[in-house]
Amino acid sequence: MSRVNGGKLVAGGILAGVVMNICDYVSNNFILAADWEHIARIRNVDMADMSSTSSLVTYVVVDMLLGLLVVWTYAAIRPRLGQGPGTAIVAGFMVFLAQALLMASYAVSFLTWDVLIRGGVLMLVSALAGALAGGWVYAEEDSGD
């Protein structure tokens, strides 16, 4: 069994992170903007904190790390499921599901169920788009891709 290609993992992870950042920026600043304002109001969270530069930078870094994680997952499950977009989608879905489970457990105390569902759908789109982009870049020398 060949080893994970570290260089391609990083390259794919960066591309996946960029794609996920774009998706999340559009989701949180446009599609879910009113929802986040509502959550901040009912949960006593300062909107200035939610939209601060440090929060923005954190989310950019988080998405880059998630991009690397999605491509790592793709690389790790490739020998079992085969190379290609189907496996990339599975990898993206695995990462999404772990995140969605966490958000579901927070739904009662912090989020609301409707925000959870809307946010979850957009999070799924982001994870799958990132996984497809990152998986497209990732290749292994002896696999002919």
Next chain:
Amino acid sequence: MASINTGRVVVGGLVGGVVANACDLLLHLTVMKDDMAAMAQKFGTDPAAMQSMSAVAPWIVVDFVLGLLIVWTYAAMRPRLGPGPKTAVIAGLTLFLAVTAVVYGFTSMGMMSMGAFGRGSTTELVATVLASLAGAAVYKEA
């Protein structure tokens, strides 16, 4: 390449879910008790409501689904990384990092203090590793 043994994923996932639930129950009643109370106060949530069955039920279900996901991930990674506890821990850590990244994002939004994040992440790390080891110990391939 043998396919994933679904029956063993389910059994291992249930075992992992029981371990994760036991760890979470213990940790939330001890290490995270004050943090949970502080978060309830900050969010304007009734502490009794946070400990009600409707609030606890999602956590229980989530831990069982997470147990299944961890064991399925372990099974999917086995051909690349080999069977055994090391791969089980890597499978658990992969999902733990995905979850922790989101929680860190919530922390940066002012949802919880860095102290609570540190304590919560450390306790979840322990729960995830133990659940991974327990679930993967059950998983076998034909």
